[in-house]
Amino acid sequence: MTEEILTTPLEQQEYTINMGPQHPSTHGVLRYVVSLKGEIVHKVEPHLGYIHRGIEKMCEKLTYPQIIHLTDRLDYLTAHINNHAVCLAVEGALQVEVPERVVYIRTIMDELNRIASHQLWWCAYGMDLGGLTCFFYGLRDREKILDIFEESCGSRLLHSYYTPGGLMKDINPNFQKRTKEFIKYFRKKLPEYDQLLTGNVIFQERTKGVGPLTKEEAISYGVTGPNGRASGFSCDVRKHHPYAAYDKVDFKEAFYTEGDTFHRYKARIDEMWESMKIIEQLVDNIPEGDYSAKMKAVIKLPEGEYFQRVEAAKGDFGIFIISDGNKTPYRVKFRSPNFCNLSCIDLLSKNFKIADLVAISGSLDLVIPDIDR
Amino acid sequence: MSNQELKEKIQALLPTAEFAEGGKWLTVVIPKEKIHSLCKSLKETPELAFDFLLCESGVDYPDKMAVFYHLESTLHRHMLVIKAIIPTRENPEIHTVSDLYQTANYHEREIWDFFGINFKNHPDMRRIFLDEISDNIGHPFRKDYQDEVNIIER
Numbered sequence: 001m002t003e004e005i006l007t008t009p010l011e012q013q014e015y016t017i018n019m020g021p022q023h024p025s026t027h028g029v030l031r032y033v034v035s036l037k038g039e040i041v042h043k044v045e046p047h048l049g050y051i052h053r054g055i056e057k058m059c060e061k062l063t064y065p066q067i068i069h070l071t072d073r074l075d076y077l078t079a080h081i082n083n084h085a086v087c088l089a090v091e092g093a094l095q096v097e098v099p100e101r102v103v104y105i106r107t108i109m110d111e112l113n114r115i116a117s118h119q120l121w122w123c124a125y126g127m128d129l130g131g132l133t134c135f136f137y138g139l140r141d142r143e144k145i146l147d148i149f150e151e152s153c154g155s156r157l158l159h160s161y162y163t164p165g166g167l168m169k170d171i172n173p174n175f176q177k178r179t180k181e182f183i184k185y186f187r188k189k190l191p192e193y194d195q196l197l198t199g200n201v202i203f204q205e206r207t208k209g210v211g212p213l214t215k216e217e218a219i220s221y222g223v224t225g226p227n228g229r230a231s232g233f234s235c236d237v238r239k240h241h242p243y244a245a246y247d248k249v250d251f252k253e254a255f256y257t258e259g260d261t262f263h264r265y266k267a268r269i270d271e272m273w274e275s276m277k278i279i280e281q282l283v284d285n286i287p288e289g290d291y292s293a294k295m296k297a298v299i300k301l302p303e304g305e306y307f308q309r310v311e312a313a314k315g316d317f318g319i320f321i322i323s324d325g326n327k328t329p330y331r332v333k334f335r336s337p338n339f340c341n342l343s344c345i346d347l348l349s350k351n352f353k354i355a356d357l358v359a360i361s362g363s364l365d366l367v368i369p370d371i372d373r
Numbered sequence: 374m375s376n377q378e379l380k381e382k383i384q385a386l387l388p389t390a391e392f393a394e395g396g397k398w399l400t401v402v403i404p405k406e407k408i409h410s411l412c413k414s415l416k417e418t419p420e421l422a423f424d425f426l427l428c429e430s431g432v433d434y435p436d437k438m439a440v441f442y443h444l445e446s447t448l449h450r451h452m453l454v455i456k457a458i459i460p461t462r463e464n465p466e467i468h469t470v471s472d473l474y475q476t477a478n479y480h481e482r483e484i485w486d487f488f489g490i491n492f493k494n495h496p497d498m499r500r501i502f503l504d505e506i507s508d509n510i511g512h513p514f515r516k517d518y519q520d521e522v523n524i525i526e527r
Binding site for chain 1: 395424430433447450474501
């Protein structure tokens with residue numbers, strides 16, 4: 001046996017190594033079992049469930065306003081957007097008309113949250129590929145958004161700011177001013193991101209042509225969000241199934257057809273520009289009015305099945321509620337974008353080097369609590 | 374295509390299908406034997422072209438089990454919900470659609486893990502989340518699942 005190993009050339013030996021669960025580039029407890037031949041990746045098999053908490057099962061014992069607090073803990077970088085899905089599902093089922101003010105505030109908050117999520121992805125991705133400076137730039141700017149959130153929602157990460165029918169609390173009087181200041185600031189800072197990383201030759205060499213995904217594969221694997229759009233799969237829920245105030249604003253879907261790691265990166269940078277555009281169109285026009293519609297103290301959904309899709313920062317987030325008429329749902333299922341995006345990792349990294357696996361899995365922007373649920 | 378037109382098209386494909394209305398999207402209720410052939414024709418008929426499986430979820434009812442398929446056409450942008458009924462709760466089984474939609478691979482492993490629904494012809498029918506804890510933990514999302522240690526009834 002030993003002799004056999006010693007005499008076979010390295011490129012022909014297939015061996016497996018574990019990447020994770022404690023590995024900096026998986027951004028959480030995710031384990032890839034990687035089969036390698038020399039340095040070439042042959043097969044990647046993700047092992048999930050390290051932080052599986054059974055949120056869907058827990059939801060079956062909780063009332064609808066309580067479920068909102070659990071959705072924060074799915075994709076914790078886009079807590080507002082997850083809350084939004086639950087609220088829209090409940091409001092849609094009860095046919096509650098929410099005040100226009102709420103619709104505007106929710107849309108602005110969602111977009112701020114999207115920018116914050118992409119900033120954290122950008123800085124961590126730069127760091128994955130060896131550019132530590134990115135981390136400081138990204139977090140510096142994200143801090144400003146978290147300050148805006150803190151002022152209005154009282155918390156920086158797990159907001160639980162939306163409730164069925166409206167918001168927990170009205171926005172802070174400073175909100176509009178602070179948001180406009182941030183947009184003005186970030187419009188100057190975002191080109192720095194391009195100067196620092198996008199144009200970098202080493203970065204381009206490591207990402208261009210790496211991990212290509214075609215449009216057909218993206219649709220078949222259910223890869224949505226910026227990952228899908230980089231492959232030419234037009235999957236923006238905000239465009240195709242508009243909710244909140246997205247039918248009132250003008251924005252472009254970040255769209256590329258190449259589908260490689262570099263264009264997944266570009267799609268997210270473009271989305272930050274588009275999100276700023278959306279916020280600018282809305283922030284001055286927030287109508288006066290109530291911050292919540294009148295809701296019953298105990299919310300009971302009529303018997304039936306409800307599905308609500310929203311566009312989270314990672315892709316198409318959905319909540320599927322089956323109600324039997326009680327105050328707790330009969331079954332809740334979260335369609336988590338990261339779970340579906342992860343499924344194509346084997347396809348993407350086949351026949352690339354192991355260092356490219358880091359670039360590919362980083363470009364998918366995986367958040368593990370959302371995968372494991 | 375509107376829900377009414379979709380209904381007529383699907384009735385032509387599968388005359389025994391039942392429809393549940395009232396929701397945002399048309400819901401087709403079918404027995405489990407029909408799922409693969411229906412999905413195949415939904416995907417391959419050009420005017421329907423349901424090529425994107427958005428979500429697949431298992432449900433445990435008191436006397437039966439069901440699998441929900443949320444399909445979208447990326448060409449026509451219409452949506453359809455399929456509810457495939459499995460009449461038994463003992464060793465439930467249904468045909469996989471992972472040969473038509475790759476994303477079903479993970480979703481079906483999850484449903485097997487949580488509900489114990491076995492997917493015939495699935496390429497890799499293993500647990501996805503709970504595999505390393507124990508082999509005999511059962512399927513915890515079933516309504517009759519008992520676990521004195523981790524589930525606290527209030």
